[in-house]
Structure formats: C-alpha cells, structure tokens
Amino acid sequence: MAGRRKEKNSRRLAFALVGLGLILLGCFIRVVDPYPVRMSRLIYFDVLQRLSPREYNPDLPVRVLDIDEESLAEWGQWPWPRTLMAEMVARLGDYGAAAIAFDMLFVEPDRYSPSRLVNDPALSGLLNLGEDAAQLDNDELFGAEIANWPVILGVAARSAQANREIVPKAGIIEIGEMPASGLVAVPHWTPPAPPLGRDAAGIGGVNVSPLGGTGVVRRVPALWGSPDGVLPSLWAEALRVAMGEAIIIAEGAPDEAGIMLAVEIGGFRLPTTENGEVWVRYRRDVPDLYLSANDVMQRSDDPALRAEIEGRIILVGTSAAGLFDMRQTALGQSVPGVSIHAQIIEQVLTEEMLSRSDVTAALELLAFIILGLVVILVMSRFGAVASFLAGGFSAAIVLGISWMAFRNQLVLFDVTFPLLGGMANFGLLAGYLFISTEREKRIIRRIFSHYVAPEILDEMDAHGHQLELGGTTQEITVMFSDIRGFTTLAESTSATDLVTVLNDLFSELGDQILTERGTIDKFIGDAVMAFWNAPLQVEGHPLRAAQAALLMRRALVKFNTSDVMQGRPPIALATGLATGQACVGNIGSRRRFNYTVIGDVVNVAARVEQNCRHVDYDILVSSAVFHAAGQDLAMLEAGFVDLKGKSKPEPVFVLIGDQELAQSPVFSELESAHQNLVAAIRDRQPQVFIEELCSECRDLAEGVEPGLTGFYRKLPGRVADFRTDVPSEHVMFSHARHLKKVSR
Template sequence: MIGKPKERAGRRRAFQMVGLGLILFGCFIRVLDPYPVRIARLTYFDILQRLSPREYNPDLPVRVVDIDEQSLANWGQWPWPRTLLAEMVKNLGEYGAAAIAFDMLFVEPDRFSPSRLLNDPALADILTVKRHAAKLDNDVLFGLEIANWPVVLGAAARPTLEGRPVTPMAGIIEIGESPASGLVSVPNWTPPAPPLDQTAAGIGGVNVSPLGGMGIIRRVPILWGGPDGTLPGLGLEALRVALGESVIIAEGAQDEAGIMLAIEVGDFRLPTTENGEVWVRYRRDNPNLYLSANDIMQATDNPNLRAEIEGRIILVGTSAAGLFDMHQTALGESVPGVSIHAQLLEQILTGEMLSRSDVTAALELLSFVSLGIVVTVVMSRFGAVASFVAGGVSAAVVLASSWMAFQNQLVLFDVTFPLLGGMANFGLLAGYLFISTEREKRAIRQTFSHYVAPEILDEMERSGHQLQLGGETQEITVMFSDIRGFTPLSETVSATDLVTLLNQLFSKIGDQILRERGTIDKFIGDAVMAFWNAPVPVEDHPCRAASAALLMREALVDFNASAVMKGRPPIALATGCATGQACVGNIGSKSRFNYTVIGDVVNVAARIEQSCRHVDYDILVSCAVYENTRNVMAMLEAGYVDLKGRTDLEPVYVLVGGQETLDAPAFQKLEATHKKIIAAIRNRQPHDQIEDMCADCVAQAQHIEPGLRRFYSALPGRAADFRSDTQSNQLIFSHQESESKPSA
C-alpha cells in the first residue's frame, strides 16, 4: 500500500516532466519564430484592427489630391506635361497648402518639353516654333515653380546597384549607438530628374514596404538606409517640411548599435520598431480624404477647395486603376499607396501609434509558459477535463488582456502563440495521458482478469458497467474451495515457499474459475471464494460453477504431479457450491470498497464446503444447484447435513462428473445401486445389507470417480443423514425451541 502513492507520484512527476519539455520546446519554436508563427501573429493583429479600426477625423490637416479617372479623362493620359503639374503646384500653393508631397516619380526628363520634341528626328521637320521657345524645358519650368512652394518629391528604391545618388534634404541627428545602421536599407535610389532634385524642399521615399515585400502592408519604414545616407519616408518628410524643421532626430538604444527606438520631428515623437518601421493604425478608406486633381486644375478660385487645402499637408497620388499603385491594408481594403502615407501622417498627428516592444514579446512568451504550466499541473492532478476548463479560463484571461491592451494602450499583444501553443500542449499532453491511461487500463484489466473472465470484462466495457457504492439483489451461484491438509503442509515448508506454492496452486484453480466465466471474490488464506452471474449475467451459472469445480479437480491432479509438489504430500480440495438470492455490488466505505456478495447463499456455500469432511467427498452442491444441473451433471444424493448457523438441515449432493459421466452406463448402474442404498437406509434394512451394497458401489466407483470410494466407505456410518425421522425430529426440536423463547 505504501508503494501505490509513490507510484502515482512518480507517474505524476513523469507527466509533469513531459509537460515541461513541451513548454521548453515551444519556447524554442517561439525564439526561432518560423513563418507559420509570424503569419499567425500578423493575422491576429489584422483581426484586432478589423474589430476596432481607427475613426476618420475630417479636421486633421491631411488631404490627398487624387489623379483619378475623371482627371485623366479631362487632362489627358499619364504622364502629364510638367507644365500641368507646375500649374497644379501653383494652385495648391496659392490655396495655402502647408506642404505638397508627390507620391510619384519624376525620374525621366519631361518628354513634352519643346526642346526634346524638336530633337526627335520624326518630329523635327514637322514642328516649327519660335526661336525663343525652342529652348524651353518643362523640367526647368516645373523646378522653378516648386522652388516657390514647400514641395516634397519622391524617390523610389531601386533593386540594382546602378543609379544616381540622392541628396536628402533633411538633416538626421542620431542619438544612441548608431541607430540608423539597423534601418531597412535599399541598394540604390531613383531620385528626381535634374533640376527637380535641387529645387524641391524635401525628398522622401515613396515605398510603403521593403523591396520584395508583398501582400498586406502592416508596417511602413519611416526612415530608410541607403548608399547615400538616411532618407526619410514621404510622409515624415512632408511633416518636416510643413513644420519648417530642418532636422529629424533618430533615437536609438544607448548600449546596443543598430536599434531604433523612436523618431522625433518638431514636437511629434513616433515610436518605431528596431529597424525604423511604424505599425500603421488603419481606418476605413474615406472619400472625404480625397480631392480630385481635376478640381485643383481649374483656374477659378474655389472657396471650398481653399477650406480643404489651406494649412494642410497635401499628398498628390493616384487611384486610377491603370497606374497600378494599389495596396492591401490590414482591414482587407485595397487603397492607393498615397492613402497609406496619409493614414501614417494622421496617426502621427493624433498620437495613435501602435506599439510592440521586446517587453511585449517577453510577456507573450511568459503567457505561453504560464498556460503550459496550468495545463500540465491541472491535468497531472485532476485529469484532462479539469485541465481543459482551467486552460480555457486562463486563455480567456490572456485574450481579454490582449484586447484591453489594444483598445486602451494600442499595444499589439499576440495571443496566437500562447493560445495555439497552449492548445498544442494540451493536445499532446492529453494524448500522452490517454496513452498512459490506456497502458494503466490494460495493466488493470490484466490484473482484474485474474478475478473476472476476459469475456466478462468485455461485456462490462460494452455495457458501461459503473462501479458505485451499493448493490442489487439477484440470483447467483457461490463457490467456496478450501485446501485440505494445509496445516501439516505449512509445517513442512518455509513461509516463503508456502506462499510460492499457494500462488501456483491458486493460479491453477483461478484459471478454471475464469474459464467458466466466474468472478473470483477473494482468496482467504488457503481458501478461495468465487461467484457466478455477476457483475454480468451468466444464464447457466449453476452449471458453470459445477463445471469449474470439476475442472479444479482435474487441475489439482496435475498440480500434485508437478515438480513443485515432489516429495510433499498431495493436496486435496474441499469445494462447496450453492445457488440462491444475494446482494451483489460494491460494499464498504465511500473511499474504499470491494465488489462482493452478501446473503444467506454465501453462508450456505461456505458451510457446504465445510461439510465435505463430514460427507468424505471433495465436491458438494446444494439442492438448488442440483435442480438446475441434474440433466447435465452426474450427481448423487449425499443426505441432509446440519449447517452451522441454520435451523433446517440442508440436502446436499456429491458432484461426480459432467455430461459424459452422466451418460455413461457405468454411472447409471452406480446411480441405480445408490438409490437402492438410500431406500434401504430409509426403510431401516439390516446394517450388513447396507454395507454390502456400499462395498459394491466402492468397486464400481473405481472406474468412474475414485474419490467415491471414501464416500461409500463412510456412507454406512452416515445412515442418519438419509432418514426422514431425523429431519422430523430436527423440525420438532426447532419448533419447541422457538416456543420456549419469551415473546418480545
């Protein structure tokens, strides 16, 4: 009993070690951060934004001039002559724009310039212009115009190493250990064509994702690294120009190089990722953000347009489908790239910046570890169901914390890895527990199979037999079998050898009981108790019990002839069987009980087994067993015996053999002689005559069942057990005894 708690504690520790191993493995996976883990995290962040997108604020000083389909239809296909763009810049400047940023490239010289048209051999003989107009260059005119206004031009990342240098207009002040060294970098830039790169107030990168980036735009580089130094993104550069600032401050870590923490422009501070990116806090695309370029190009002064443009940062871009500047946002929308720059500016101005730091990642890992510990500890102690509930509650807390952090602090806290990792741990641990439980179940089944036949175990599993305190009354057959001569045997061997001998004997005997679908109740010293028809029904249970007794007799013969009994006196068994009503079930305390039987039939079977010595035969059965098996078992009347604790005498029968013995002519002859003996005893014939008939039966029994010889040798001395007057006298005595007792 002491070993059981230690064994359970050992299994629990082993289970917990498996859980700890899974937690450590999960931590290793999270540190590696493979693609499935990353994409699950980003998808969850998209879901957060879709559940609670940012609201559009029309009062924010950001607008987009959209070169839409109507503008292209009215002013011609793209690219427009830069004289038209100069007119647009002039109109926007006169409307009071704080900054004008072009989300487009002016890489090549304007092909509509008169000087370029006259240089075209195909057009030289066709076109005629005045001499002073022959040298007109639209790029010069455009450059002269943008020099008058706060204009920001765009530069695009170039994947090759070939390209012209770009000169950033913004000064970059780095604080910390070279934070700009860890920025998203590009091999080269495609800057604006001369002289535009010299006359613009600012130059910013138009890309909204690193080179090779595809799919959903979630983070936008706010500063870029390149061969010519650090270049701000288009939105940040537009903000700098609008504020009239000359420098941008890049704040980095003090103790580690290449780690960007934040960007400062004027009074605005933007927390960034370590490589200088900003998480975009998206809102639904709103048409109120856009102004049509067609309206801007009109020469008349429009008060409504002035109200929309004056004092605002104006981003010029295109939503025309043919110009291929559409990107997908975390909200699932396809918007022009200029819209993403505008949204980034809006959240800078409002301070609604999404943040995600190393501390957040550490807390996510801690959540995973905590969930894993909860699942492991609870499952090891209380099972999978309790672990599922505890894990579910813990997961709900983590999920709620993530939502509140996003809603209130704009912190991106990933729950996918803690939850999915916790679910994976739960599944693997549940599988381990299932395998472990199945292994223990098989071990328990193997152990229980020593008490119950395998067929009965199968039926119990199919019927869903439940072990619970209590029982029910039903008819059963009970067997008691005791070793004869056990005391002399125990005096000749040591206690250890005696236990070994008993184990081998009971194994032989128990196998025969289980073979006949019996249930071994208990081993009581040198005796065994078994019963039939429980816990599952056995229709022919009296016959099964009788057959088991006969098989035990045969097994005992083999056991006595075995090497273990060499040099020792043979062992004999005394077996008694009785059929009757009994309470069958789990009997004991609520915390510990045994599946057993209680009832008068148990006492009857035990007393019948004790009567084997009086009858001088090894197997006796009750009258109920006889009545149920008389047509298939060879049995002979053994008279009435006095059972201790019972008032009435009990008729018993010796069990000689099975159906084969019953049908044998020799047994039928013996049975006829046996009946004559019983009749002679009851008719009080001379004792010598009864002895002669018994001697005849002894001779016949030699070829039927040798054990009957002792039975018939003792029969003449038991004549009183067969006489009816003995029974009547016993009944009269019992009646007088009951009358002599005082009434209650």
C-alpha cells in the first residue's frame, strides 16, 4: 500500500512539474509578446468596443466641415483656389467657430495665383492682366485671412526631407525623465506653403497612424517626435487653440527615460501609452457630425448653420471617395480620417478615455498563472473533466472582470492570453494525462497478448504444434474492432477502473469471436484484432467473421446496460473485415514471439475499420468478404473509399444483419430502394433527387436497422464515393444477388 501511495505521489509530482513548466513557458511568450498574441489582444479590444460603443452627444462642441461629393460638384475639383479657401475660413470665422482645423495639406503654392499664371508659358499670350493683378498671390490672401482667426493647419509625415522646416506653435513642457524621447517619430514633415505656416494659430499632424501604417486605427499619437521637435497631433492642437492654451504638458515616468504616462491640455489629463498614443473610444459614425462645405459657402448668414458652428471646433476634411481619406475603425466601419480626430476630441471632452497600464498587463499575466494553477491542482486530483469545469468557471470570472473593468472604468484588460494560454495548458496536460492512461492500456495489451483461443491450445496439444519461428501463406479473414469514444471514457475513469471496464468488455467481445471459431491475435489498447482460418481450417471463414461482428454488436448493447457501465458514457464499436492471403505463424525473435498474421489483408482490414467514421456505420467489410458471404447476410453497397497505402479506392459494404434479416421483405424493399439510389448517383442525377432517395431509404432503414439512419444522412455528401469507376464483376455480382433474392 505504501509503495502504491509513493508511486501515486510521484506521478502527481511529475504532473505538477510539467504544469509549472508550461506556465513558465506561457509567461515567457507573453513577455516576448509575438504578433499573434498582440493581434488577438487588439481584436478582443475591438470586440469590447463593438459590444459597448460610445454614445454620440450632439451638444459636444465638435463638428466636421465635409468637402463632400456635392461640394466638389458645385465648386469644382480639388484642390480649390486658396481664395475660395479664404472665403470658407471667413465664413466659419464669422459664424463664430472656436477653432478651424484643416485635415488636409497646403504644401505647394496655389496654382491659381495670378502671379503664377502669367509666368506659365502656355498662358502668357492669352492673359491680359494689369500690373497690380499680376502681382496677386492667392497664398498671401489666404494667409492674411487665416491670421484673423484661430486656424490650425495640418502637416503630414513623409520619408523624404523637405526644404523648409516646421516651426511648432505649441509649447511643450516635459515632466519626468525626457518623456518626449520615446514618442512615435516621423522622419520628416510636409510643411505648409509660405506664408501659411507663419500665419496659422496652430500646426498639427494629420496622420492617425505611423508612416506606412495600415489597417484598423486603434491608437492615435497625441504628440509626435520629429527632427523639427515635438509636434501635436491635429486633434490635440485644435483642442489647445480652442481653449486658448499656449502649452501642452507631457507627463513622463520620474525614474525611466522615454516613457510617456499622460498628456495635459488645459484642464484635461489624457492617459497615453508609453510612446504617447491615446486609445480611441469609438462610437458609430453619425451624419449629425458633418456639415456640408457647400452649405457654408452658399449661405452667408444662416441661423441654423450659426447654431451648428458657433463656439465649436470645426475640423475641415473630406468624405469624397476620390480623395482617399477613409480609415477603418475598431467598430468595423470605414470613416473619413477627419472623423477620427473629431471622435478623439469628443472623448477628451466627455472624459471617456480608455486606459491600459503596465499594472493591467501584470494583472493579465497573474490571471494566466492562476488559471494554470487551478488546472494543475484540479486535474492532478480529480481528472480532466473536473479540471475543465473548474477552469471554465475561473475563466468566466476573468472574463467578467474584464468586461466590468471596460464598462465601468474604461480599462482595457485582455483576457485572450489568460484564456487561450489556459486552454493550451489544459490541452497539453490532458494529453499528458491521456498518455499516462495509454501506458495503462499498454499494460493490458501485454497481458492479453499471452492468451489465445482454447481451440488453438487444444489443436497444439493434439498435434504437438512446435512453438518456433516461421509461417505459412494462406487465405484468412481479418477483423479489426476499435472502441469509439475511448478518450472520453479514459478522462472520466481512473486507470484501475478503466482496466476493469476493458477486461469485462474484451471478455464479452472475445467470447463472440471464439464462438465463431476465430483467433484473437491481440488487444491493441482499446482495439481487438482477430483472424479466421488459422491455425485451424474454418469452412466459410468470411461468413463466420461477419457473424462474429454481428454477435459483438449485440453483446455491446447488453454490456452498455451492465452494472460496470452505470454512470459512464456508452461505448460504441467500429469493426472492419477483409479477406485475403497472409502469412500466418510465429513471428518475432527467437526468445520472444507471437502467433500472428502478416500481409496486405491486415492493412486492408485496419483501413476499412478506420473508414467506419467516414461512412458513419459500425460494421464495414471489403469486397472479398461481400463476394464470399454476401448472399447469406444482409449487406448494402457503401461506395469506394481511399485506403492508406492503396493506389486505388476500395469498394466497401455495410454489414446490416444475419440471414434471417437478409430474407425479410423489409430488407428486400430497402435493398431495392438502395439499388435505385446508387444507380441515380452513378447516372449523375440532380442532388435534390438523390437527397429524396436518401430520405426514402432512411425511412425504410428505421424498420430494418436504426443505425443505418446516420449512414443515409451522410450519404448525400459522399456521392463522389459511388461515382468511382466500378469494376464489372462488382456490378454483376450485386445485381445477381438482388435477382436471386427476388426469385425467392
């Protein structure tokens, strides 16, 4: 007893060490944070936002002036003359806009300026302008206009260096150890054309993602790093100008350089990632956010427009498809890029800022460790099923915590790594446990391999059969019968109880094989292999083997209702039979050998058994068995299946019942309907017609063998199995058998 307890404790210790090793491996993967881990986390955050998006508040002081398709149709293609843009700015200023931010670039001088047109060789002979008019510069006029109002111009990231520098308008105060050194950086900016950059009240970056970034926009930098210095994003600069602030405060970690914690603009504190990005708290895109540029340009004093513009931050952008400024949000919508800037300003004003800190990441890792420990402790004592339930309950708690943190605190707590990592640990540990169970199965297999049928022992005693190496080639019938659902049984049963169940089951099945004068070759874990016609000659061995399979089916029904199976899932069998030539004899080493068979027929029988799942029936036989015993048993054609190691498909048949059933009227009716179904398939009749015939056969099968319902339910998806070129002897034999039964 003490030895068994010591062995059990050793197994538990080994199991725990394996589990702890998996937890450490998971922690290492999380620290490395490879791309699949990052993407699963981001997709989960998208799901959270889709389940609970931010609500739109029409009273917020943010609007988008949209240069839409209607505006382009009315005022011409883009870019518009700077004189027209100056008029737009004047209109917005007169309406009382708190800030006017352009989510667009004014990089090149206006091509419509008279001073540029008179210098165009193609137009110089056509234009007759006065000297004063020839000196007019639209950029000067536009700059003079924007100098009168709180206008913010946009600049964009570029890889090549420009010949002009950007002079930021916002003052940046850094608190901590150089937090700006870790900002998302751009190589260079595209500066506005002179003198626009000088006359603007603010300059901000229009990019919503780093240079070259594509896909879903989830985070947007509040501040950018560049060779020209720290530059605010367009939305941050618009908010600063609208509030009349001169500075933006960058708050960093006090003891670590290059780490950004938050950005302060006026009275608003915005938590950021360590490189200065803010998470976008999205809402559904709504048309109420947008004002058409055409309406503003055509109406000089409209009370309704004034109500929409006065005191608000106006972001000027475009939704026109031809200007290619559409971005993908976490809600799965494509919106204009300017809408993202507007949504960030909205969430700042409503203080609905998403946050995610290093503490949150540490808690996620702790959740993974706790889930792993729960799986280890429960599985080592109570098995895989109890561990699955306990782990699922713990996972539900973690998922609930994540959801409540998002809903109530706007904290992004990732559950994908704890849950997926926990599931991976569970699967690997369950596999380890299953391997331990397989080891017990191998012990059973070694024990039963020492036993043969009593008839064999009697024959050996009577004829002085010598136990020596060697064998003879002869025709035999081989059976493979495998337990289905054994993994489920093994997970819910201790190893000792599992041995008891297998012993009782193999005893029942073995008795049926021996009744039909078969030889039990071996028990292979949860499977049994047997053969007929050796070492004793058995007349009609294919028929004997088929009858043994039917007896095993009946014995299994009785076994599943026995006391040993109470409270356990029922066991199902898959049985395959094949007849052919094989070498039969004692095979092994000189010191240890087994009486067994070697040959292609063994492989065929095993592969036929494996195709029971494909055909969805419990007993399959090869064409050789069908030819030898088909006239005495109830069998039906099941098509051609691929057997591993065989170059051509093998015709197989389902074994339904004994001779009494084969001669019954109900089976004759089913057999006739089945022949019509197979003929329809091979004639390539429409799928609807084939499904109708399958339904007819399924109805008839209820009165013959209920197990056939699954076979016919799956058959419409296996029509290709029946359309393989059929050797003439199979067709002729099948029809001859049918005609013979009809004549009876």
